[in-house]
Amino acid sequence: xxxxxxxxxxxxxxxxxxxxxxxxxxxxxxxxxxxxxxxxxxxxxxxxxxxxxxxxxxxxxxxxxxxxxxxxxxxxxxxxxxxxxxxxxxxxxxxxxxxxxxxxxxxxxxxxxxxxxxxxxxxxxxxxxxxxxxxxxxxxxxxxxxxxxxxxxxxxxxxxxxxxxxxxxxxxxxxxxxxxxxxxxxxxxxxxxxxxxxxxxxxxxxxxxxxxxxxxxxxxxxxxxxxxxxxxxxxxxxxxxxxxxxxxxxxxxxxxxxxxxxxxxxxxxxxxxxxxxxxxxxxxxxxxxxxxxxxxxxxxxxxxxxxxxxxxxxxxxxxxxxxxxxxxxxxxxxxxxxxxxxxxxxxxxxxxxxxxxxxxxxxxxxxxxxxxxxxxxxxxxxxxxxxxxxxxxxxxxxxxxxxxxxxxxxxxxxxxxxxxxxxxxxxxxxxxxxxxxxxxxxxxxxxxxxxxxxxxxxxxxxxxxxxxxxxxxxxxxxxxxxxxxxxxxxxxxxxxxxxxxxxxxxxxxxxxxxxxxxxxxxxxxxxxxxxxxxxxxxxxxxxxxxxxxxxxxx
Amino acid sequence: xxxxxxxxxxxxxxxxxxxxxxxxxxxxxxxxxxxxxxxxxxxxxxxxxxxxxxxxxxxxxxxxxxxxxxxxxxxxxxxxxxxxxxxxxxxxxxxxxxxxxxxxxxxxxxxxxxxxxxxxxxxxxxxxxxxxxxxxxxxxxxxxxxxxxxxxxxxxxxxxxxxxxxxxxxxxxxxxxxxxxxxxxxxxxxxxxxxxxxxxxxxxxxxxxxxxxxxxxxxxxxxxxxxxxxxxxxxxxxxxxxxxxxxxxxxxxxxxxxxxxxxxxxxxxxxxxxxxxxxxxxxxxxxxxxxxxxxxxxxxxxxxxxxxxxxxxxx
Numbered sequence: 001x002x003x004x005x006x007x008x009x010x011x012x013x014x015x016x017x018x019x020x021x022x023x024x025x026x027x028x029x030x031x032x033x034x035x036x037x038x039x040x041x042x043x044x045x046x047x048x049x050x051x052x053x054x055x056x057x058x059x060x061x062x063x064x065x066x067x068x069x070x071x072x073x074x075x076x077x078x079x080x081x082x083x084x085x086x087x088x089x090x091x092x093x094x095x096x097x098x099x100x101x102x103x104x105x106x107x108x109x110x111x112x113x114x115x116x117x118x119x120x121x122x123x124x125x126x127x128x129x130x131x132x133x134x135x136x137x138x139x140x141x142x143x144x145x146x147x148x149x150x151x152x153x154x155x156x157x158x159x160x161x162x163x164x165x166x167x168x169x170x171x172x173x174x175x176x177x178x179x180x181x182x183x184x185x186x187x188x189x190x191x192x193x194x195x196x197x198x199x200x201x202x203x204x205x206x207x208x209x210x211x212x213x214x215x216x217x218x219x220x221x222x223x224x225x226x227x228x229x230x231x232x233x234x235x236x237x238x239x240x241x242x243x244x245x246x247x248x249x250x251x252x253x254x255x256x257x258x259x260x261x262x263x264x265x266x267x268x269x270x271x272x273x274x275x276x277x278x279x280x281x282x283x284x285x286x287x288x289x290x291x292x293x294x295x296x297x298x299x300x301x302x303x304x305x306x307x308x309x310x311x312x313x314x315x316x317x318x319x320x321x322x323x324x325x326x327x328x329x330x331x332x333x334x335x336x337x338x339x340x341x342x343x344x345x346x347x348x349x350x351x352x353x354x355x356x357x358x359x360x361x362x363x364x365x366x367x368x369x370x371x372x373x374x375x376x377x378x379x380x381x382x383x384x385x386x387x388x389x390x391x392x393x394x395x396x397x398x399x400x401x402x403x404x405x406x407x408x409x410x411x412x413x414x415x416x417x418x419x420x421x422x423x424x425x426x427x428x429x430x431x432x433x434x435x436x437x438x439x440x441x442x443x444x445x446x447x448x449x450x451x452x453x454x455x456x457x458x459x460x461x462x463x464x465x466x467x468x469x470x471x472x473x474x475x476x477x478x479x480x481x482x483x484x485x486x487x488x489x490x491x492x493x494x495x496x497x498x499x500x501x502x503x504x505x506x507x508x509x510x511x512x513x514x515x516x517x518x519x520x521x522x523x524x525x526x527x528x529x530x531x532x533x534x535x536x537x538x539x540x541x542x543x544x545x546x547x548x549x550x551x552x553x554x
Numbered sequence: 555x556x557x558x559x560x561x562x563x564x565x566x567x568x569x570x571x572x573x574x575x576x577x578x579x580x581x582x583x584x585x586x587x588x589x590x591x592x593x594x595x596x597x598x599x600x601x602x603x604x605x606x607x608x609x610x611x612x613x614x615x616x617x618x619x620x621x622x623x624x625x626x627x628x629x630x631x632x633x634x635x636x637x638x639x640x641x642x643x644x645x646x647x648x649x650x651x652x653x654x655x656x657x658x659x660x661x662x663x664x665x666x667x668x669x670x671x672x673x674x675x676x677x678x679x680x681x682x683x684x685x686x687x688x689x690x691x692x693x694x695x696x697x698x699x700x701x702x703x704x705x706x707x708x709x710x711x712x713x714x715x716x717x718x719x720x721x722x723x724x725x726x727x728x729x730x731x732x733x734x735x736x737x738x739x740x741x742x743x744x745x746x747x748x749x750x751x752x753x754x755x756x757x758x759x760x761x762x763x764x765x766x767x768x769x770x771x772x773x774x775x776x777x778x779x780x781x782x783x784x785x786x787x788x789x790x791x792x793x794x795x796x797x798x799x800x801x802x803x804x805x806x807x808x809x810x811x812x813x814x815x816x817x818x819x820x821x822x823x824x825x826x827x828x829x830x831x832x833x834x835x836x837x838x839x840x841x842x843x844x845x846x847x848x849x850x851x852x853x854x855x856x857x858x859x860x861x862x863x864x865x866x867x868x869x
Contacts, residue, residue, distance in 0.1 A: 148825055149825060150825045150826070150827070150828060150829070154828075168825065170626070170627065170826065170829050170830075171829070174829070220619060220620070224619055224626065224652065225626075279806070287650070289811065289822055290650045290651055290822075292811070293651050293811045293812055294617065294651060296811065296812065297615070297616070297617050297651070297812065301616075308810065309810060309811050310724075310810070311806055311810075
């Protein structure tokens with residue numbers, strides 16, 4: 001009997017082992033079959049004839065994506081860390097059709113999810129508990145907006161906001177002297193410049209442009225109209241950007257030399273012109289009307305040029321200035337770095353196809369084109385020096401200042417910071433309660449940031465949608481985010497990104513390589529059914545990667 | 555008992571005055587305290603405007619950077635009130651572009667008075683001609699003109715002014731045109747109503763019977779009798795016009811920098827109410843005083859020209 005029971009026990013045990021082995025075997029088999037069956041998405045331009053930088057993006061397995069470029073791009077890693085290149089689940093893109101609900105309800109992998117967007121009032125985020133990284137301290141974050149700097153500061157002083165962005169320069173001292181508040185300086189590289197369109201008189205005369213460059217007291221502008229930490233621009237690109245300051249420094253203020261040059265150009269008594277600007281706060285130009293009035297006064301006083309200042313509606317001004325339509329005057333504009341690379345400043349402004357300054361100068365864009373495919377900073381340096389020298393020589397614009405900005409938070413808010421690139425992540429902020437209020441200067445346009453360019457929208461998106469790499473808290477260096485690493489081949493034309501395992505989207509679905517390809521394809525491929533967005537312009541895809549794929553013939 | 559004939563029979567001069575509406579109006583006007591206050595303020599503002607170059611200590615558009623050591627939006631410095639003697643005196647402070655606010659306020663008086671008189675002047679001339687022609691000719695001409703005026707009046711005047719500026723472009727000159735245009739219907743209707751009633755009166759018929767031409771009838775016989783109401787309305791409208799121009803400039807649609815215009819000054823520093831209140835207080839005060847002066851004067855002129863009110867005052 002005992003033997004029988006032992007035999008029975010052995011049989012049972014053997015059956016269990018077999019069952020276990022069987023199920024395990026099935027699991028392994030499934031995994032193998034999945035690997036064998038994984039047919040990742042691939043975005044393929046077919047050739048580089050379309051003019052863009054990206055040849056193909058392919059999901060080679062669930063956690064590996066390969067980007068093949070048409071030519072080396074030394075700024076590849078810096079670019080893919082930019083918020084518009086955030087990843088959303090392909091199923092969500094398909095379900096929303098690339099627009100509609102997607103504009104207000106993005107689904108990402110970030111530390112916070114959008115709970116509600118009360119248009120005109122606020123966006124409420126809730127913490128994503130399955131977040132792969134450092135979870136947020138507060139379970140709820142409210143993003144609000146107030147256009148007036150004074151009103152934002154009042155919110156902070158009243159304790160109804162924990163963090164407010166973009167302090168007015170006149171409020172710096174107030175914040176610094178208030179023990180309940182902390183000031184957060186912002187070091188985003190930027191430049192404020194005076195632009196000319198060289199297709200009409202008198203700005204078709206390089207001596208007139210040079211004379212104006214000599215007739216402006218830059219130091220006086222920076223000292224009196226910019227906050228602490230700002231500096232006179234010695235080059236168009238800030239020196240914080242590698243290769244930005246190669247070549248000769250900009251002209252020193254010399255009114256007498258300016259007047260002489262203007263007389264040589266045929267304008268001994270000056271002339272009458274216009275100065276266009278938009279009255280919108282920007283870090284590079286915190287108080288546009290004041291600076292415009294100051295430049296107006298300086299040009300009258302130093303060069304005898306009578307200037308009519310013309311404020312324009314923001315959108316109208318951007319459209320007119322960047323398309324080179326403001327031919328009867330100068331325009332005040334600037335640039336804040338999107339990603340930490342000199343190409344972001346130089347190539348955009350001085351490229352062969354940019355009509356903003358009239359006829360492009362081959363003397364400038366020639367060396368830039370050559371430099372844009374050189375990854376090594378030192379090797380590219382002489383080319384950037386040559387380009388900078390030609391900018392000084394030909395004066396398509398006058399770089400004036402690199403502005404500093406500051407934000408403010410309650411002193412009790414732990415972890416408050418503002419990175420040089422992008423916006424602060426709410427999950428690093430902790431006020432000791434379950435709720436944080438962040439107030440910025442404008443309402444986001446939409447939360448489909450693949451198709452937005454304004455900083456206010458990108459700040460809102462950044463909490464929800466993540467990119468393959470991310471910028472550091474205190475520098476433009478890139479760090480792993482959804483990709484654990486991105487490696488290139490020898491000539492930097494093939495980039496292989498290994499994705500983070502176990503990441504979940506807010507809808508509970510798993511993140512994989514197909515989501516990466518689907519998200520990029522939506523922005524980059526003009527024929528993609530989900531290439532719809534808010535306006536459909538997908539500016540950063542077209543601009544940073546040179547062109548869209550499959551653009552329909554007009 | 556003797557009767558003082560002089561007390562009963564008016565002296566020739568008095569009799570003459572009693573026949574002159576203008577003289578009567580002046581006399582009534584000077585009896586009204588509010589009107590006198592209005593006139594006094596207006597006289598003061600006019601003198602300030604005329605003698606602005608003598609009164610203003612600084613050039614209103616010149617930045618004082620490099621000339622004096624200043625802070626942006628510096629508070630008023632008045633030596634009598636304890637401001638150190640070694641600091642330059644700026645009794646209304648310094649603005650965001652390092653200019654003397656007092657000098658800008660003084661020169662702003664010129665701009666504001668010019669705006670008030672020029673806009674209403676334009677509106678009165680055009681409106682009066684339109685109204686007179688419309689009322690005198692009647693018929694389809696009257697119908698057409700008045701319907702056009704109704705269309706203009708159907709829009710809120712300030713919104714219409716903004717719409718006009720949107721079309722013709724911003725700037726002080728265009729703002730003046732816009733304000734004048736939106737005020738034309740008021741005067742046109744007023745003059746038309748007067749002409750309609752006056753043209754039926756006997757002295758007009760008599761003139762017509764004596765062979766007076768239409769133009770003579772309209773502009774020599776009828777129109778002068780419509781003037782009193784026009785003057786009252788014009789005086790009151792100047793205040794509104796100054797306010798509208800200031801509002802347009804506040805919105806950036808009127809006077810452009812560096813013109814020292816009160817509305818522009820107010821608009822450019824509207825965010826500094828708490829940090830630099832002097833930059834909004836003084837332009838605001840200047841606008842308030844000017845508008846108040848015209849309103850007080852306008853009310854006084856209306857009361858002085860209205861015989862019914864004069865009767866009430868006598869009782």
